[in-house]
Amino acid sequence: MELTEILAEVPVPSMAVGTMYFGTTVPAAEAHSVLDVAHEQGAWFWDTANNYAFWAKGGTGDESEKCLGDWLATRGPRAREEVMLATKVGARPRPGSVGLSDPMGLSAAALREQLTDSLKRLNTAHVDVLYAHIDDRTVPLEETVGVLGELQAEGLTRAIAASNLRADRLAKAVDAGGPSGSGYAALQQRFTYLVPDSEADLSPHVLLDGPIEQICINAGIAMLGYSPLLSGAYTRDDRPLPDGYATSANDAALGELHSVSDQVGLDAGQVVLAWMGQRDRPVLPVIGLSGPEQVDSALHAVSTALPVEALTRLDAARSSA
Numbered sequence: 001m002e003l004t005e006i007l008a009e010v011p012v013p014s015m016a017v018g019t020m021y022f023g024t025t026v027p028a029a030e031a032h033s034v035l036d037v038a039h040e041q042g043a044w045f046w047d048t049a050n051n052y053a054f055w056a057k058g059g060t061g062d063e064s065e066k067c068l069g070d071w072l073a074t075r076g077p078r079a080r081e082e083v084m085l086a087t088k089v090g091a092r093p094r095p096g097s098v099g100l101s102d103p104m105g106l107s108a109a110a111l112r113e114q115l116t117d118s119l120k121r122l123n124t125a126h127v128d129v130l131y132a133h134i135d136d137r138t139v140p141l142e143e144t145v146g147v148l149g150e151l152q153a154e155g156l157t158r159a160i161a162a163s164n165l166r167a168d169r170l171a172k173a174v175d176a177g178g179p180s181g182s183g184y185a186a187l188q189q190r191f192t193y194l195v196p197d198s199e200a201d202l203s204p205h206v207l208l209d210g211p212i213e214q215i216c217i218n219a220g221i222a223m224l225g226y227s228p229l230l231s232g233a234y235t236r237d238d239r240p241l242p243d244g245y246a247t248s249a250n251d252a253a254l255g256e257l258h259s260v261s262d263q264v265g266l267d268a269g270q271v272v273l274a275w276m277g278q279r280d281r282p283v284l285p286v287i288g289l290s291g292p293e294q295v296d297s298a299l300h301a302v303s304t305a306l307p308v309e310a311l312t313r314l315d316a317a318r319s320s321a
């Protein structure tokens with residue numbers, strides 16, 4: 001099923017609510033207030049994973065899915081019908097291992113086991129989008145793509161998707177699906193307005209770049225971008241740009257961003273969110289939100305139409321960076 005078909009079933013704004021730190025850095029009660037506001041305002045596309053956030057203090061990887069599952073359990077079946085749940089599997093550390101050196105991965109058995117556990121934590125019989133979170137090169141792509149297709153056919157997920165694939169591997173995944181393609185409805189990669197230095201080490205994140213965009217467009221795969229706000233660095237003095245982004249090549253792009261921000265009355269981060277959804281090749285932002293006011297800000301951003309000439313200026317400054 002196409003992601004656009006799923007999103008078109010309900011009038012959701014063009015954004016996903018990122019819940020990576022729900023239940024760890026963002027305590028469950030606060031996270032539930034964010035979900036309440038998002039739900040009330042129609043921001044119904046929620047993004048989690050089966051490893052969020054094992055690296056946070058006290059985290060095991062269960063917390064974000066459990067936080068969403070607890071919210072759904074108390075809000076009843078209607079809320080579950082309204083909300084679209086996307087989760088990711090593959091990047092959860094194997095029991096007894098530390099970090100991402102030995103993840104559970106994307107074999108047929110591992111995918112089935114992880115999805116079963118995710119559905120329990122999320123208190124639901126199915127998810128709407130199931131992502132392969134990483135590129136697991138120990139398993140043939142045909143196996144991963146094949147079992148994801150089976151899980152979809154079994155009704156355990158409505159759509160399947162990938163994340164953190166490089167261009168050659170995405171092309172292979174599309175081929176692995178045979179004439180009808182991989183079946184991937186969506187690809188989620190790191191993406192924002194500023195482009196990092198080509199030498200920057202973003203590992204384990206993988207950027208959405210031009211060649212990958214082209215494969216997605218050719219194969220009809222919807223594009224989503226995570227870390228769109230660079231953790232707040234576009235607007236907050238306490239958040240420096242991450243390594244690789246504070247380059248002189250980005251000075252002009254940042255200047256244009258702030259000029260458009262002044263022109264349209266959005267802050268620079270909001271302009272980035274609006275630009276993502278309105279560029280020629282739209283990328284749906286997956287936005288980390290830790291307070292109700294951040295939900296309001298993001299919703300205002302993605303529902304504000306940028307003037308065509310502002311989009312053109314932003315694109316030009318970005319591509320010359």
Ligand SMILES: NC(=O)c1ccc[n+]([C@@H]2O[C@H](COP(=O)([O-])OP(=O)(O)OC[C@H]3O[C@@H](n4cnc5c(N)ncnc54)[C@H](OP(=O)(O)O)[C@@H]3O)[C@@H](O)[C@H]2O)c1
Nearest residue numbers: 018019020047226227228229230231232287288290294297
């Ligand atoms: N597929 C993958 O491999 C992958 C990887 C990373 C993330 N993700 C997904 O993407 C989501 C977002 O990722 P992210 O947290 O790295 O990205 P982000 O959206 O760039 O940053 C989110 C942070 O920005 C700050 N913020 C939010 N709204 C703001 C506003 N209006 N003004 C100023 N600051 C604001 C908040 O920081 P404070 O909370 O400190 O206020 C928030 O936690 C995650 O939750 C997850 O669902 C996926």
